[in-house]
Amino acid sequence: MTSADTSRTDAPDAPLASTVVGDGPRRVAFVHGLMGRGRNFNGIAQALSDQFTVEMIDMPDHGQSPWTDGVDYRRIADRLADHLRSGLAADGPVHLVGHSMGGKVVMALALRHPELVDRLVVVDISPRTAAAATDEFVHLLGTMLEMDLASFRTRSDADAAMAQKVPDERIRGFLLQNLRRDHGHFAWQPNVEMLLRDLEVIGSFPEPMVEADPDRTYDGPVLWIGGADSDYILDSDVPRMKELFPRAVRVTIREAGHWVHADQPGPFVDAVRHFLTQD
Structure with a gap:
């Protein structure tokens, strides 16, 4: 969620x-x-x-x-x-x-x-x-959407959760730069759901x-x-x-x-x- x-x-x-x-x-x-x-x-x-x-x-x-x-x-x-x-x-x-x-x-x-x-x-x-690149981002953006951001108190919590599916620390850092606090809770700044839906168009x-x-x-x-x-x-x-x-x-x-x-x-x-x- x-x-x-x-x-x-x-x-x-x-x-x-x-x-x-x-x-x-x-x-x-x-x-x-x-x-x-x-x-x-x-x-x-x-x-x-x-x-x-x-x-x-x-x-x-x-x-x-x-x-x-x-x-x-x-x-x-x-x-x-x-x-x-x-x-x-x-x-x-x-x-x-x-x-x-x-x-x-x-x-x-x-x-x-x-x-x-x-x-x-x-x-x-x-x-x-670029089909191969699209496949990679299906996994990455899908992982972002599956994360329960409301359960995280710190960025370290989010990083630890993401590490289970994205072991590359550098890629995690790139994705987690998009994490922002909104009304006391973490939220994704990009339009992740739409971008995942339109990955074929992006590719x-x-x-x-x-x-x-x-x-x-x-x-x-x-x-x-x-x-x-x-x-x-x-x-x-x-x-x-x-x-x-x-x-x-x-x-x-x-x-x-x-x-x-x-x-x-x-x-x-x-x-x-x-x-x-x-x-």
Whole structure:
């Protein structure tokens, strides 16, 4: 038995939550993956803040952003585009960095709203369906929903309960970052029940992304970063990625899994900085 955090404003037109770090002349927005939050990129943002104004955005149904009734990459991209137009991109295009599910969102945004995107960084995800990843999250989100949050007095209690089904301490820490106190009891901040229901949609990549222009491509510069120890990007994904993003350049970071930016923050920052500061 679980409960939801009621501290957000879930009105359909409520703004997305975000945090801004730095005041450099270059502007970049980071979009996290499934069950993440914008502040997962805080260390990366701090490292880039000498040259960049960095916005870390909570996707819908995550963090402090509003809940919705379902996952639709086109709709999420459009909502993020509206958010950028009223803020970071008000004076022109910005750089976008998206990891995993967030990578699919920024790919969708670049295809649907190319005028908002200067340079695009896609991290450890491809424009295809990822069935294996979906299976993993069925277990993880299912475990979250099965937990009796009302019975826990401390985070350690929640961690001990989750450890019975999720033995990896690092993964537990990632999931438990979403635990919040609400009216004296623990609650999940993300829309876990809906996200579990829509995992097949999350694992997919809709085609065509732009219904009125099915052959639409994004012709700006794209850095496609993968972890050497991850299987989220396959060699067989390259042709479709190149069709949609003709200028995509693939880079693989050694000794990194799916969470590339957490596994190898130094090389990740170096790669992103080098790419985003090219004229």
